[in-house]
Amino acid sequence: MKGDAGPEAMFVAGGTDLYPNMKRRHQEPRTVISLMAIPELGKMESENVGTCVTLTALSNFPSFQRSAIATAARLVSTPLLRNMGTLGGNLCLDTRCNYYNQSYEWRKAIDFCMKKDGAICWVAPSSPRCWAVNSSDIAPVMVAIGAEYRLVGPQGERVVPAGRFYHNDGIIYLTKQPDEILTEVRLPAPDGWDAVYHKLRRRGSFDFPVLGVAAWVRWDGTKVGDATIVLGGVASYPQEVPEAASALRGMTLGAETIAAAAEAAYRPSKPMDNTDFDLSWRKQMTRVYVTRALEELRSRRP
Ligand SMILES: Cc1cc2nc3c(=O)[nH]c(=O)nc-3n(C[C@H](O)[C@H](O)[C@H](O)COP(=O)(O)OP(=O)(O)OC[C@H]3O[C@@H](n4cnc5c(N)ncnc54)[C@H](O)[C@@H]3O)c2cc1C
Ligand code: SF4
Numbered sequence: 001m002k003g004d005a006g007p008e009a010m011f012v013a014g015g016t017d018l019y020p021n022m023k024r025r026h027q028e029p030r031t032v033i034s035l036m037a038i039p040e041l042g043k044m045e046s047e048n049v050g051t052c053v054t055l056t057a058l059s060n061f062p063s064f065q066r067s068a069i070a071t072a073a074r075l076v077s078t079p080l081l082r083n084m085g086t087l088g089g090n091l092c093l094d095t096r097c098n099y100y101n102q103s104y105e106w107r108k109a110i111d112f113c114m115k116k117d118g119a120i121c122w123v124a125p126s127s128p129r130c131w132a133v134n135s136s137d138i139a140p141v142m143v144a145i146g147a148e149y150r151l152v153g154p155q156g157e158r159v160v161p162a163g164r165f166y167h168n169d170g171i172i173y174l175t176k177q178p179d180e181i182l183t184e185v186r187l188p189a190p191d192g193w194d195a196v197y198h199k200l201r202r203r204g205s206f207d208f209p210v211l212g213v214a215a216w217v218r219w220d221g222t223k224v225g226d227a228t229i230v231l232g233g234v235a236s237y238p239q240e241v242p243e244a245a246s247a248l249r250g251m252t253l254g255a256e257t258i259a260a261a262a263e264a265a266y267r268p269s270k271p272m273d274n275t276d277f278d279l280s281w282r283k284q285m286t287r288v289y290v291t292r293a294l295e296e297l298r299s300r301r302p
Contacts, residue, residue, distance in 0.1 A: 002033055002179050003154060005033065007178065008029055008030040009029055009030065009032070010027065010031075010032055010178075011033050011034075012032045012033065013035050013036060013051070013052055013085075013086040013088050013089040014081075014084040014086045015032075015084065016077075016081050016084050016085040016089065017089055017093050017094060018032070018089070021094060024101075024102070024103055024104055025104045025116075026100065026115075026116055035051075035088070038052065040184075041088070041181075041183060044057065044058075044061055046061075046064075046187070047187045048185075048186055048187070049087060049184060049185045049187065050087075050183070051086060051087050051088025051091070051183060051184060051185065052088060053086060054082065054084065054085065054086055054087075055081075055082035055083075055085045056079070058073040058087055059073040059074040068144070068145070068195040068196050068197040068214060069141055069142075069187075071141075071196065071197045072137040072199075072214075073090075073137070073138060075137050075197070075199045076137050076138070077205070077207075087138065087185065088182045090136050090138045091136060091149070091162075091165070091182060091185070092176070093134070093136045094173075095115075095130075095132035095133055095134055095171075095236055096135045096208060096274075097113075097123065097130075097131070097133065097275070098274050099113050099123065100113060100116065110122065114130050114171070115130045115132055115170055123273060130169065130171045130236070131170050131274060132170030132171075132173075132236060132274065133234070133236060133271075133274060133275055134166065134173065134235065134236055134238055136232065137197070137209055137212055137232065139162070139166065139232065139238045140197070140212050140213070140214035140230040140238040141214045142162040143166070143214070143228075143230045144195055144214035144228045144230040145188060145193070145214075145228075146161065146162070146163075146188055147161075147185050147187050148160065148161055148162065148185070148186040149161075149165050149182055149184075149185055149186075150182070150183050150185075150186065151180045151183065152181050152183050153177055153179050153181065154179055157183075160175070162185075162238075163240060166237035167236070167237060168237045170236045173236055173237065192218055192219055192225075193216060193217065193218040193219070194217055194219070194300055194301075195215065195217075195297075196293050196296045196297055196300075197213070197293070198212070198289045198292050198293045199211070199212050199213075200282070200289055201276070207276070208233070208275070209232055210233050210271075210275045210276050210277050211231065211232070211233045211234060211271070211282055211285055211286060211289055212233050213229070213230075213231060213232075213286070213290050214228075214229070214230045214238075214293075215228075215230075215293040215297055216229075217248065217253075217297055219302065223250060223251060223252055224248045224249060224251055224252075224253060224257075225249070225250075226245075226249060227244075227248040227249060228240060229245055229248075229293075231265065231269055231286065233271070233275065234271040234286070235270070239269075241265045241268055241269075243264040243265070243267070243268065244262075244290065245261075246264070247261040247263075247264045248294075253294060253301070258290075258291055258295065258298070261290060261294060262286075262287045262288075262290040262291045262294070263287065265290045266283065266284075266286045266287045266290070269286040270283070
């Protein structure tokens, strides 16, 4: 169907991101192709999840109950949107910006911007690129735990690490081709690792993250054998912070180690002035949220 409809067609799953975007003329497909009736995309196994599984189902799946995936799914928006919204749609979410997520008339009044219909970036007028923000709650978790995505398209199928699926650009934010379907997410076996997700937003429900912290550790006895820290809501892609992971490896998760990792995550966290809250305060909160995430991991250490 996509081949027949050509480049002006888009896939849709729950439609909770695409349809509002179509109303505001951010995305203007002539044809939308629903993926929801493909049975394989609705499968749910503990290490293999179809992308049309709803966020509500993901939150309630017994083997995910304590997992960072369920936490992140539960923190998305509101119950109504979680009943419609899917895992795949969340992982392919359009990037967001105060100058973009507005009505067509609002955007027209400022002569639009580079991401759609315009020429310049209002956030960084001398910049050649768009800085719109990756605002998915689940994507940082998938990158942190080392999940893999299976993509199927006319050229065949391929499996990519979650971290390679995202591109640090507000316009071309996915490495996926437009005619590829994200069909499933492969999760690593639960063998000695743990992960948590913490989210900053204005209201306790409804709002997109303005900062998300996904933290993953593999325990080596009482020490951290390996770790990954990923920030959401501060860049056009889920931003891994290798410096923070280095501060944790081989260490006991004490207050000093946690503070060193939080400081290491704070430095490269460079939110732009294009989402809610003051940007310098958001940067400061990186320290606080990384600290909280690591303290939670410490409290769960086996
Ligand atoms: C008021 C409001 C608040 C929200 N708050 C949050 C929030 O706090 N956190 C958050 O993360 N999100 C939030 N969202 C965004 C959205 O509801 C969720 O991210 C949801 O999971 C999107 O899934 P969907 O199935 O509805 O996506 P859709 O709208 O169907 O699709 C989104 C995009 O993904 C593509 N797509 C979907 N599935 C596939 C697939 N399998 N393969 C290839 N491409 C695909 C579509 O073509 C489209 O470009 C909010 C939305 C609204 C309207
Ligand atoms: S970052 Fe700049 S180009 Fe991108 S959506 Fe915002 S104003 Fe537009």
